[in-house]
Amino acid sequence: MIIVMKQNSSEEQVGEVISLIEKLGYKAHLSRGVERTIIGVIGHKDKSAIQSFASLDSVESVIPILKPFKIASREMHLEPTVVDVGGVKIGGERITVIAGPCSVESEEQIVRIAHAVKDAGAQMLRGGAYKPRTSPYAFQGLEEEGLKYLARAKKETGLKIVTEIVAIGDTDVLVKYVDMIQIGARNCQNFALLKAVGQSGMPVILKRGMATTIKEFIQAAEYILSEGNPNVVLCERGVRTFEDSTRNTLDLSAVALIKEWSHLPVIVDPSHGTGVRELVTPMSRAAIAAGADGLIIEVHDHPEEAFSDGPQSLKPDQFRECLKEMAKIAAAMGRTV
């Protein structure tokens, strides 16, 4: 932390800040410039309490200089992490492809689509049984019944299953049916849920919140990691901006930047990230070229009848084509799909 004093702060005020720093167990390091005096705060302990020094009348600002995450940091863990989901590896040489409908709508529907995405080349099946919907009057999901259908689809196809959790208490039931838990964008900073999922030990996909910065996103992962669960996969799925021709603005720079800063695997959701079917394939290619370790793509065989997210879902034949294009880019990157 660096403390910038106001232009005309007195000797006495500078002394007061130094005393406060030392009282908290840090060392102070004074530096006088032509227009401003700055004070460095030196020490090993967490320095978040120093932030409040900005409320002293003599202080202009308090500037952090370290990145705010630890276990997730590449500095602490040089090797990239590979998360193992029942044998499917996320973060290794192979690009992981997760596909399926937005919502589980019936047993017949999820089993049928599971076969379709498996045939096209997916390794994991997605499908929502608990749906976080903007309106309380929209379809809220089949709940445990939906989980059973997912388990059936797994049994028939061998695909590993990932599904979204929306309430803390649901970890127990999810563990029984699925291989991996997804935390959705609206719950990215639901810290109670992050802790619960951390304690479950289950592999987890953490989606970036719509207004979550990259640093905050990694700190959210840190909540899960610090509960002792290392199996975290980060998912870029677009952020909210003024742009209104796409559902969100997919931030592929975040993929490359997280790979610089963290050892955790990163996947991309081009379906929510764009909200436009025609953009799913180009953005899947771009995600791999940016360094993503996987894709999670919405696929539905009758999107016009989907209970949710029809317009952004690929049809199975479009998904098959998408995978072919992804494979070319993966090869150019020295990876496989």
Next chain:
Amino acid sequence: MIIVMKQNSSEEQVGEVISLIEKLGYKAHLSRGVERTIIGVIGHKDKSAIQSFASLDSVESVIPILKPFKIASREMHLEPTVVDVGGVKIGGERITVIAGPCSVESEEQIVRIAHAVKDAGAQMLRGGAYKPRTSPYAFQGLEEEGLKYLARAKKETGLKIVTEIVAIGDTDVLVKYVDMIQIGARNCQNFALLKAVGQSGMPVILKRGMATTIKEFIQAAEYILSEGNPNVVLCERGVRTFEDSTRNTLDLSAVALIKEWSHLPVIVDPSHGTGVRELVTPMSRAAIAAGADGLIIEVHDHPEEAFSDGPQSLKPDQFRECLKEMAKIAAAMGRTV
């Protein structure tokens, strides 16, 4: 809903869309323009399923024409709602002032500040016992111990208490100690929590999410209302933008627009909304002038030692001045503080 067909859609494709509309139980109304054919969807039922028609190859877009909320709507409830919190009315002629520290730090601290804000003119006390913090290593709150201290502060001062809930299971313990529950910005679209708080029947302050549109914000309230809990107060607290000199961008237009669209009371949090102590008083005045029914303001008597949010907290004497200025604007609006 209005369905816009693509430029060169065929008669057959138009017929197909009309069949799908009728299959779902609505009536279709066809309108042919020079460059586009549009089809209106007519009927009483919820039309969210129609959104998926956008995934038909022949359809260019699907445009909703109704506002997406019901119980919260002014069309359904012409009179403004007044929420009663143990005798303190929010939404009436008097501007409600809620004040206190970001976090409950000790019994002594919360009781001392409670007296200070009561003396200055506040009607309710705020203070966090369960803290949603960006970093898992930052202070997470005193939990139930903090609730007991809040209850003590209430007993000594008579101030009604509002505190934040972060986990579904905590409604039971909160009910024992506090008068009103706050749902924070990061949980604005934590629908499981909204339902739980809806079922509790407790008065609730719902804060706007950092990337939540006004329509989505009112729909979030609709989750609580539709569980049978009418005691919802909306709180504008700023949204995330590119502006980096303030912590958030306080959107006072949202206050005026919600008052147009909804009967629910609206309050403003200028502390989180700006993150800058010097802006709290001007924005409190502006909030009242925009039509807000109340303010929630962070006050701390030693902000430089606060566990959180020191830089945006008013000191008690600044808060007293702020209330005086608010009183003048309230009088100009025909209200009192």
Next chain:
Amino acid sequence: MIIVMKQNSSEEQVGEVISLIEKLGYKAHLSRGVERTIIGVIGHKDKSAIQSFASLDSVESVIPILKPFKIASREMHLEPTVVDVGGVKIGGERITVIAGPCSVESEEQIVRIAHAVKDAGAQMLRGGAYKPRTSPYAFQGLEEEGLKYLARAKKETGLKIVTEIVAIGDTDVLVKYVDMIQIGARNCQNFALLKAVGQSGMPVILKRGMATTIKEFIQAAEYILSEGNPNVVLCERGVRTFEDSTRNTLDLSAVALIKEWSHLPVIVDPSHGTGVRELVTPMSRAAIAAGADGLIIEVHDHPEEAFSDGPQSLKPDQFRECLKEMAKIAAAMGRTV
């Protein structure tokens, strides 16, 4: 400027940075922390060249500590500036009200509306003769003919005239007809235009760009001031965000913050700032309560036939009511309208 070295930078690298600093004529001040070494750059000269040090392999980041404006700064000019527009003072005790249509459509129209806004209490008339329109096919303004109509309206009513400039070469013709020049949001960082208007010496309203931070906005004003033109009025008119129920997000915190940092007058445009007629009056009240020195409001007597911006224009009787409400808030602030 503060230079933060990377975690494992060597003695040699630190020495290299210090040499570079000294080579540019500054003094370096070294501070070693537990995890990072930082180097302060001390000296009177402009330090923007130091920013490039961030490209050294050994440097983690370069952090500025001073505000990036000078002449506009309150530190340099303690007294608030009052801009005199042919006798109308902006920035004094009286709130300046500027009103009129978005576009000058005909001589009859602008004279008629000029009388209407004058009768209601406006001191200045606005109206666009050169229109910056998103589409090249939309009405582009009457150009010099429109300026003549504005001059006619001035002659008949005595209202001072402000109109928008869109091209550098137009200062000469504008000077002949109008009292004040407006630089629109899309040209806020058109630096060539800022310099030209600076050289003209004319009073100027500078509107904030849709993605311009408060600091950048004041720096844009600095371009005009540094050409020797002190007659700058800043205008907050909303910024672009994800919110789609209002045309822009009006940032009233910017008003209060600019008043803290700068001596320049600040006015607010609630018409473009909200894009919603029903919000113009509440936001006008709120602007005054936030400390604004004036308002610029779109008024049209037949908004449904306006060539542009009809939906956000007040009708003359609504404008009259708006002024009455503004007067009450102004009185509460110790000012007049």
Next chain:
Amino acid sequence: MIIVMKQNSSEEQVGEVISLIEKLGYKAHLSRGVERTIIGVIGHKDKSAIQSFASLDSVESVIPILKPFKIASREMHLEPTVVDVGGVKIGGERITVIAGPCSVESEEQIVRIAHAVKDAGAQMLRGGAYKPRTSPYAFQGLEEEGLKYLARAKKETGLKIVTEIVAIGDTDVLVKYVDMIQIGARNCQNFALLKAVGQSGMPVILKRGMATTIKEFIQAAEYILSEGNPNVVLCERGVRTFEDSTRNTLDLSAVALIKEWSHLPVIVDPSHGTGVRELVTPMSRAAIAAGADGLIIEVHDHPEEAFSDGPQSLKPDQFRECLKEMAKIAAAMGRTV
């Protein structure tokens, strides 16, 4: 255009709207729903005037249904446009690579870097002679002297030259020295400049504004096209968001979407788009995978001494590596670099 009437609009009000529509020369088409009446506006003429109908008391909203551009539209021009810059083709099978420093700093510097980027494989040289800088006190460019140095670099290397225009009157001098004009992000909606560049007939790179939507961006291109200049290349360079770890948020979905909607070539600027040197190569790869026709990349051989944008500039050897990686992705896309 579709006009949505308010819930309880009367027969008379509906009739009034229909008369107004017919008075302007369009046909009205009435459609009555259960909760709302809507009126379609049918006709060939530009319908922007209809927007003002939203200001009628009986009208809830006016919704456009057509995309707001014509000449730029793929519907009007099925084949992709290839822009020829003195023999260098932008928009064809080969990915165009433009590289060079942010600013021309001296003759020696620009000639030296020109050789370096040519050797690495670039086809065009960039370099600013007129610099739009946020602060009036920062380096503003060498102006015509800088253009002469660029011409010298062209003569020595054969690279085609692109440089930024900042003022209308400069087209004449630019034409003498350079092959292509760039309009920067801050001037994306400087319509006077767009028209002037349109009239010049010169090949032009139009950069997206920081808060310009994709539709507005294409409309800005339409200003140039409608002056009779078909040689327009669009450049995605990131938009402004809340994210603060990158300088802008690079929106690669925009590349893919513009290729769907328009026949114009699209290039990407990963240097300004990220502001972080480490992200330039991954985003260059991703841009090609998203379908971009070219890249414009900042390269400097002594970035720590650059007058501007050092931290985001590649060094020549990094640029050479970047091109190698780009070549692999281009090959996977069936293109060359």
